[in-house]
Amino acid sequence: MTDQTNSSKETLLDIRELKTYFFTREGVVQAVDGVDLSVNVGEIFGLVGESGCGKSVTSMSVLRLVNKPGRVVGGSIKFKGIDLLKLSDAEIKKIRGDRIAMIFQQALPSLDPVYKIGDQIVETLQVHHKQDRQAAWKQAVNLLKMVGIPDAERRAQAYPYELSGGMAQRVMIAQALSCEPELLIADEPTTALDVTIQAQILDLLKELRAKLSMAVILITHDLGVVAETADRVAVMYAGRIVEQATTVALFDHPMHPYTNGLIESIPVLDQTKERLNIIPGMVPDCIGLPIGCKFAPRCKARVDNKMTVCTDREPQLIQADKEHFVRCWLYQDCGQHTPNVS
Ligand SMILES: Nc1ncnc2c1ncn2[C@@H]1O[C@H](COP(=O)(O)OP(=O)(O)OP(=O)(O)O)[C@@H](O)[C@H]1O
Numbered sequence: 001m002t003d004q005t006n007s008s009k010e011t012l013l014d015i016r017e018l019k020t021y022f023f024t025r026e027g028v029v030q031a032v033d034g035v036d037l038s039v040n041v042g043e044i045f046g047l048v049g050e051s052g053c054g055k056s057v058t059s060m061s062v063l064r065l066v067n068k069p070g071r072v073v074g075g076s077i078k079f080k081g082i083d084l085l086k087l088s089d090a091e092i093k094k095i096r097g098d099r100i101a102m103i104f105q106q107a108l109p110s111l112d113p114v115y116k117i118g119d120q121i122v123e124t125l126q127v128h129h130k131q132d133r134q135a136a137w138k139q140a141v142n143l144l145k146m147v148g149i150p151d152a153e154r155r156a157q158a159y160p161y162e163l164s165g166g167m168a169q170r171v172m173i174a175q176a177l178s179c180e181p182e183l184l185i186a187d188e189p190t191t192a193l194d195v196t197i198q199a200q201i202l203d204l205l206k207e208l209r210a211k212l213s214m215a216v217i218l219i220t221h222d223l224g225v226v227a228e229t230a231d232r233v234a235v236m237y238a239g240r241i242v243e244q245a246t247t248v249a250l251f252d253h254p255m256h257p258y259t260n261g262l263i264e265s266i267p268v269l270d271q272t273k274e275r276l277n278i279i280p281g282m283v284p285d286c287i288g289l290p291i292g293c294k295f296a297p298r299c300k301a302r303v304d305n306k307m308t309v310c311t312d313r314e315p316q317l318i319q320a321d322k323e324h325f326v327r328c329w330l331y332q333d334c335g336q337h338t339p340n341v342s
């Protein structure tokens, strides 16, 4: 876990009540439904949850890259006070890839197969900095060095197919950094890589954040990755944030039963354990979600009697501690009774 003091507390990105729906023939997919989160200048912010919980749609909403049949239907996304949802297409295009950059799980398909990697970075540099080719090439090589590509001068001449998965991921990071973004959104940047390379890429992100005081939103389904890398973390479930805290607090005092389930399902090297504790059931389809808490059908702490507040009414995200927020009836007055925690 990293130290919070690394980052200043100035807010960089502030998302309030974000709702992004997909209007499909099968019904309205409420992929993101009332997300609140804020990212501070220079911090690594982990966004974690199982597949389909809305992590990518949240980040695509920030960059205004959600396409039909999807659309942002409510909320605000303020980046240094500017509401990104209110900008014109030309204005958001200027911010995208300049002040906010994004990298994806699969690096290779994001790189153009017919251009040398150096040329691809040069092109981005020239768009953003109006540099001449020679200066841009020199800077491209420096960026490749910065992300730890050995023999960067020679590698700049390589084509994407000549790179390993880890190298391609480094090249994509170098390309994202070429515009010196204030925010880097990394969507599952290490999922496709083996464990050693994964650790190297996460170390690189930490190092770059410190060097460039750039904030990073690290999207992952792996709480282990968050524990190693993030300052703060938000746990998502069915399009909502169910818990948000500093990484230290989240692991020391997890509050939401879903967070507990995720922590218990982190693999441990323990010969005495035969299998992992998995959370029973599946992430619900985001069409026609149940009323009440969306996690209730899978929740061990759910109240199962006549006054089933958990399945009747949705809890709010409440502040449980200075930097700790949770959305669960266990921690708020439901006007009925206190649910059983056992
Ligand atoms: N183009 C689309 N049309 C319809 N539904 C969509 C579309 N894109 C995403 N969704 C739905 O939105 C929900 C959230 O998807 P999202 O891709 O954000 O999940 P995720 O948390 O990033 O999952 P993963 O870990 O698998 O990447 C899912 O139910 C998904 O099926």
Ligand SMILES: [Mg+2]
Pocket: 055, 056, 057, 187
């Ligand atoms: Mg995703």
